[in-house]
Amino acid sequence: MSAAPPDTREVILEARELTREFDGVKALDRFSFKLHRGEVLGLLGANGAGKTTAMNCLLGLTLPTGGDLFAFGLPLHQHRIKILQRSNFSSAYTALPGNLLVRQNLIVFARIYGLKEPKKKIAELMELLEITHLADRVTGQLSAGESTRVNLVKAFLNDPELLMLDEPTASLDPDIADKVRKVVRKVQKERNIGILYTSHNMRDIEEVCDRVIFLHKGKIVCEGTPTDIVAQSSSATLEDVFIKIARDGEVIDEPAKQP
Numbered sequence: 001m002s003a004a005p006p007d008t009r010e011v012i013l014e015a016r017e018l019t020r021e022f023d024g025v026k027a028l029d030r031f032s033f034k035l036h037r038g039e040v041l042g043l044l045g046a047n048g049a050g051k052t053t054a055m056n057c058l059l060g061l062t063l064p065t066g067g068d069l070f071a072f073g074l075p076l077h078q079h080r081i082k083i084l085q086r087s088n089f090s091s092a093y094t095a096l097p098g099n100l101l102v103r104q105n106l107i108v109f110a111r112i113y114g115l116k117e118p119k120k121k122i123a124e125l126m127e128l129l130e131i132t133h134l135a136d137r138v139t140g141q142l143s144a145g146e147s148t149r150v151n152l153v154k155a156f157l158n159d160p161e162l163l164m165l166d167e168p169t170a171s172l173d174p175d176i177a178d179k180v181r182k183v184v185r186k187v188q189k190e191r192n193i194g195i196l197y198t199s200h201n202m203r204d205i206e207e208v209c210d211r212v213i214f215l216h217k218g219k220i221v222c223e224g225t226p227t228d229i230v231a232q233s234s235s236a237t238l239e240d241v242f243i244k245i246a247r248d249g250e251v252i253d254e255p256a257k258q259p
């Protein structure tokens with residue numbers, strides 16, 4: 001099979017040999033990748049593979065012990081504010097202030113982002129994610145699925161060029177998860193956003209991601225389009241590939257030994 005041609009789109013996020021050690025254990029071990037403008041890149045791996053550590057390093061919440069990070073061609077740590085203005089983040093596991101109403105929370109973020117017409121933008125995005133009816137609810141009283149969608153509205157508010165989505169469908173029912181995947185894809189294509197996307201749901205990944213990286217013990221063990229990865233493995237589905245990597249740390253079966 002011939003190798004895929006190099007991707008000539010602008011690189012908007014890059015890790016070079018990113019390493020993060022915790023008490024002598026490497027959660028990330030010389031992890032390198034590039035995310036291009038207009039691309040959705042899935043970051044996959046079993047529990048403990050290093051995905052959250054990678055996201056936290058990219059968000060500046062964890063300092064790497066080695067390697068370099070760049071966004072829009074700029075070193076991340078020296079240009080944090082400039083980069084954050086062009087980026088956003090949503091996680092199923094981070095909560096907005098619970099005592100505020102949903103609309104108050106979103107107005108606060110809209111002001112932080114300096115939006116010119118915050119109410120209009122918030123109304124548009126709430127409609128897109130079908131949560132207009134939640135505007136006057138207390139944020140801390142929302143269900144997990146409702147707050148995930150409020151978080152997504154927050155993440156789209158500043159029209160980010162770079163978006164990090166950590167398990168955006170984790171607590172959603174299948175109907176809402178399907179709608180959220182479609183909205184993410186629609187907004188991503190319309191605005192040509194680059195998205196780094198984590199999920200344990202392979203249906204999500206196959207529908208949303210153009211390319212995926214599998215991490216195992218902080219190292220890349222496999223990368224490519226979901227279709228190519230399955231085709232090049234001995235597994236029938238991406239879920240089978242995931243299980244094989246989680247259990248064996250590799251994708252390809254050893255060829256049977258000749259007698």
Ligand SMILES: Nc1ncnc2c1ncn2[C@@H]1O[C@H](COP(=O)(O)OP(=O)(O)OP(=O)(O)O)[C@@H](O)[C@H]1O
Pocket residue numbers: 022023026027045046047048049050051052053054
């Ligand atoms: N603050 C910390 N202190 C010590 N070890 C940590 C810390 N954070 C992460 N680790 C370890 O680093 C490794 C990678 O963890 P990480 O949370 O990045 O995995 P993950 O791929 O996000 O897993 P999950 O799918 O369960 O969220 C694990 O072995 C974890 O125990």
